[in-house]
Amino acid sequence: MKNALRISLLLIALLFLLAWRFAPARQASDEPEPSGEVRRPDAAVPDHTRTLRVLHGGAVEEMAMDEYLLGVLRAEMPASFELEALKAQAVAARTYTLHKMAQGAIARHPDADACDDITCCKAYETAEDAAAGWGAGALYYEEKLARAVAETDGEVIVYDGEPVLAVFFSSAAGHTQGAGEVWQTDLPYLQSVDSPEDDSLVPNYYSVVTFTAQEFRDRFLAVYPAAKLNGDAGGFLTDITRNDAGFVSTLRVGGVTVRGNELRTILGLRSPSFTVEVSGDTLTFHVTGYGHGVGMSQYGANAMAKEGYSCEEILEHYFTDAQVVQWAG
Ligand SMILES: [Zn+2]
Numbered sequence: 075m076k077n078a079l080r081i082s083l084l085l086i087a088l089l090f091l092l093a094w095r096f097a098p099a100r101q102a103s104d105e106p107e108p109s110g111e112v113r114r115p116d117a118a119v120p121d122h123t124r125t126l127r128v129l130h131g132g133a134v135e136e137m138a139m140d141e142y143l144l145g146v147l148r149a150e151m152p153a154s155f156e157l158e159a160l161k162a163q164a165v166a167a168r169t170y171t172l173h174k175m176a177q178g179a180i181a182r183h184p185d186a187d188a189c190d191d192i193t194c195c196k197a198y199e200t201a202e203d204a205a206a207g208w209g210a211g212a213l214y215y216e217e218k219l220a221r222a223v224a225e226t227d228g229e230v231i232v233y234d235g236e237p238v239l240a241v242f243f244s245s246a247a248g249h250t251q252g253a254g255e256v257w258q259t260d261l262p263y264l265q266s267v268d269s270p271e272d273d274s275l276v277p278n279y280y281s282v283v284t285f286t287a288q289e290f291r292d293r294f295l296a297v298y299p300a301a302k303l304n305g306d307a308g309g310f311l312t313d314i315t316r317n318d319a320g321f322v323s324t325l326r327v328g329g330v331t332v333r334g335n336e337l338r339t340i341l342g343l344r345s346p347s348f349t350v351e352v353s354g355d356t357l358t359f360h361v362t363g364y365g366h367g368v369g370m371s372q373y374g375a376n377a378m379a380k381e382g383y384s385c386e387e388i389l390e391h392y393f394t395d396a397q398v399v400q401w402a403g
Pocket residue numbers: 180182183188189190191194195196
């Protein structure tokens with residue numbers, strides 16, 4: 075009996091010893107962090123705490139960033155796209171908006187931080203309008219887009235610590251093009267990169283537009299009245315130069331030098347990636363992809379998401395040397 079008691083006491087003592095020996099060490103996170111050395115996730119500004127003034131349907135509405143981004147997602151990317159592509163789109167739209175806000179008041183609407191005109195800001199669509207288009211899938215798509223915004227709450231693409239000009243477009247012919255090749259300013263994070271979409275993934279990837287010589291003349295002279303567009307249509311377009319990404323960089327039209335993207339706008343072509351064929355009095359443009367080709371390709375992002383790339387990997391592919399961070403600015 076005494077022996078049994080002794081053994082029990084010994085076992086209890088052993089258990090205490092084991093418990094003390096294998097107690098978890100104090101976690102490093104219990105220590106107070108030196109201020110300024112560790113970027114804590116809670117330093118980011120959550121979307122629901124950022125209020126934007128949005129010019130929508132002719133009136134300025136105040137709304138939180140997450141509500142605005144949901145409206146942009148509904149309008150800017152097919153809701154059927156992969157979740158990681160939708161998340162990349164949400165981060166790009168958040169970044170674009172913060173970039174614009176950091177530049178100061180927008181001349182076209184100094185009383186609003188963003189508008190719903192795609193030639194100025196981003197498209198925006200209400201839940202009701204989107205639901206009408208989605209039909210039976212409305213609830214599913216609305217929840218999916220809300221998830222894309224919520225799962226990237228506060229995430230921003232930065233270069234040198236500042237939100238980038240996070241432009242995007244629909245699809246391109248295998249490569250994006252650099253900002254300096256389309257607009258006046260080159261930006262280090264908007265360079266030409268590979269983009270994986272092709273005609274098997276993109277509807278209307280190839281398009282054809284035909285003009286008579288007179289139609290072409292009317293459109294071009296409306297913008298450049300000094301151009302000399304007389305005689306044979308075969309001589310209208312000369313000195314076409316292309317960049318490595320296959321887009322038309324510059325060309326001469328009736329003696330006037332224009333960028334490929336500008337001619338695209340004048341003629342209403344889907345992209346500045348085109349070839350032209352002249353036959354008698356007819357000019358035929360064969361166009362690949364849709365959009366200016368700078369920044370993130372939406373169909374490319376969807377193709378990357380299908381291959382298993384994350385939202386962050388997609389964005390860091392399209393925005394050269396930029397990082398996706400929880401931004402505290
Ligand atoms: Zn605007």
